Amino acid sequence: MSLTVVNPLDERPLPEGSAPPRLTSVGGARIALLDISKGGGEVFLDRVDALLRERYGVSEVLRFRKPTFAKPAPEAVLTDIRKAQPHAVIEALAD
């Protein structure tokens, strides 16, 4: 005899979303770096910041920071990023 089981999984379809197209060049672009507050993050990001300007001609690097790596970015941080209207955001992990 066949058994009938109750599905124990989350049955919702995965939410759909897609990233905007990649920039073809970062020359002259305004780039946001989101520091997730991991130890040593600022050391790594300072270097990325400098490289973006010196080597890739990025016109402006904007720096944002999550209050803690342990939780998702609060809406206030996301709003600040949106207001700055960067051409791209790099969520910058570091440890």
Next chain:
Amino acid sequence: MLSNGVVAPPVPGQPLSGPALLAFFKTDCPACHLALRYLDSLSRSLGSGDHVVGVSQDEPASTDKLMRSLGADLPLRFDRDLEASAGFGLEAVPALFLLDRSGRVLASSQGFDKADLNRLGGELARLLEVPDPELARTGDGNPDFQPGCVSRHLEPESEATAAEIPDLYSRRAGRASRIDLPTEADAEEWCYESGYADPLPVVPPTVERVERMLAESGLNPDEVVAHVPPNFGAASAEKIAANAVMAGCRPEYMRVIVPAIRALCDERLDIHGVQGTTHFAAPLAIVNGPVRLELGFACGSNVFSNAARANSTIGRAFQLILRNLGGAAPGRIDMSTMGNPGRFSFVIGENEEVSPWGPLSEDFGIEAGRNAVTFFCAEPPRPVSEHKAREPKVLLRAICPVLANLWSYRVCKRSEAVVVIGPEHAATLDRGGFTKRDVVGFLFENTGVPVSEYDGDGGEGTHEAGFYDECVIRGVRCYRKFRRPESIRVMVAGGPAGKFSAVLGSWATGPRGSQMVSYQFA
């Protein structure tokens, strides 16, 4: 959507001959994928002729790729300019239209709905004077209903689309689907292959078992107890029950599991972060109150291991729920570098019967004698052995260096700790007149890291030394390990013989990390 009785606008390609079921779809819509499987089998059952026709809103290449992955070969049309989609008044896909011989709409449906599929398939069969095919059965492994996606012609102009915002607040969820296992299937193997389990065998969550579990909870099956991070899957009573069955729980354990799932998903505990960390942390549940004896929780010997069904299976149910509803499975979201054996199960009862002090839950304002579950996101236990000490201070001095090593030796003011005092140690402390407050006070005052360890080598914890609090411990200048006495919690558990205790360190703490939570229940 075109109303019934209206003559439909032309479809792309050759005019249709005879009654037909048109199905608009797009390739990146999961509900469309579901619908196409059933429509393909309907098309096959009707034989030759364009009676079931898919209308793709996408290019032939991506459409063909999808058809291959579905193993489907129903006749297709391509609505490249999306004029037909607009003309049929689509809002969402999949969108089905049953047309008669003259192209008039007889019936329609949007989204994936087995009842609609069966109704439209049945009407088409009647028009063609063939037997009614039973198309989509409840319990065949697919949901009965799934909302569709917005029709391609109504998508926003932006080249990016935001993912749906997770549902955090609904108190009711859809019912869990029922799945009829193939008669030849081995049920345990089937559950494992379906991704229901951790790597251990599970008890198949049959309808009867889940219903027995639910009856004990006193909840409606669709009642949502919590939304489980990080994916925020709804932990409905029915889903909790199904996972508890799989973990091997008895129905009466639901009185602990339900309030514990609420506690586990309390934002203060930040299970969201714990599930995604590379650290060792896993949620440890500590049970207090009469329920320990009523349900047979291990509080004594082997309290951290495999001594009692209640501890082992309830802890496993928590982990299965986090994995199956929260989505944090190892190798996907859970990328812990070393992991933690507590990710199989991590539940202890306090040995209140031999404790000279009040229960742990009292620290959180819950009256002694009440049932409570307290969560602490913990590293694995670190052992303390002290078989010679006859005085409380000598004994506690054996615990201090273990505490000093939490997180990383030279990192101070970051960790919290739960110190599980073994019964023999508790007796020594009690004989020496030490209250719980005295124990915590001594451990706080006497746990530090010598300043001489900070010699400029740049190791972890050394850069923040300027923020640490200096103190002198036994004549040595030290940095105090803990931020405040409340960073250390003390409880009693373990067996009667053996002068051992255990220390458990935390993950990130405080409002920016994980805070202990304690929930009272009946």
